[in-house]
Amino acid sequence: MIVRESYGDVVRYHTWNRSARIAGLSVSAYRIRDVLIDCAFPQLRAEFAVLLRTEPVRGAIVTHAHEDHAGNVPLLQEMGIPVQLAPDTAAALAHPAPLRAYRRLTWGSPRPLGGPVTPFADPTLALAPAPGHSPDHHVVWDASTGTLFSADLFLGVKVRLSHAYESPRTTEQELRRWVAVAPARVFCAHRGLVPGAAKALHTKAEWLAEMIGRVADAVARGESDRAITRRLLGGEDRTGIVSFGEYANVNFARAVRAGR
Ligand SMILES: [Zn+2]
Structure with missing residues (x-):
């Protein structure tokens, strides 16, 4: 589920699925000046792909490797969207550690990143x-x-x-x-x-x-x-x-x- 909220120049993509909802969790990606900040969780892949085709971005910035923030970096890579992320984040996404059941069920397991992303910076x-x-x-x-x-x-x-x-x-x-x-203004990824x-x-x-x-x-x-x-x-x-x-x-x- 993706709910779109506008705050002037900032768009919040507020996302969750059934299991996250049951656990009382949701996570947000943001968009500012056609740049995406974070990319939601692996289970949202299909819906997120539709969103990115409907509202294309120039590039994405990913804050860290946790699967509720970086879960669709492989999708961004497949769609040819350049990505800015720290070397440690890229290394973690290339070899994702197996997740415990509560994280797998809530967000889904990330696929390993296939090779380096196209770099991005704004x-x-x-x-x-x-x-x-x-x-x-x-x-x-x-x-x-x-x-x-x-x-x-x-x-x-x-x-x-x-x-x-x-x-x-x-x-x-x-x-x-x-x-x-x-x-x-402060935009929190969860609040x-x-x-x-x-x-x-x-x-x-x-x-x-x-x-x-x-x-x-x-x-x-x-x-x-x-x-x-x-x-x-x-x-x-x-x-x-x-x-x-x-x-x-x-x-x-x-x-x-x-x-x-
Ligand atoms: Zn985190």
Whole structure:
């Protein structure tokens, strides 16, 4: 399912399928000045191909290799659409790791990228590293309109769900960096247009700093990761359980313990 929303010069392609809907998930690709930012998930391939034929783009920018953002890079390649993506992202897409069932069922499994993509760059859209969410994670900055496409940098204020490789401290620094830039608009890949823009990024940075401090104090007092997760992070929800801990609140406590 693709729902098209217009925000002046920006189009949001809000996408989901039945299983993502049941899991309460959706993801958005964006379009600005005929450039696509991210390309939805593998199961949406046929629908996304129709969209790209109806509304052609000059090129695409892909923020990171997670399958809900980069799931149709092989399709872009087949359609001859040039793509900008970081070398780490390209390497991950060339050899996708097998996904656990909850991700396969929600988004579908990506096909490996067949050879290098045709490179793309737009001088007005900067692909900026933001590696707190994943080592290859980037945001897209449009200085001409003060618009930040924040990919998975924001997601919401009180987000504790983490992958094992996430770095909450890095995410906090990145949020503060973008607060200083003061974007007029922030488009999140999951939340859509973020009300309050820079103010919302600031609120999240403050919450993260406080939570990192509280978890670090508990670690220093000798509390276990599980106990910290129960007492400070709200325990584990359904996602933590169905992912067998791959995407879980306990990973936040582990990251703080590891100094990330
Ligand atoms: Zn992601």
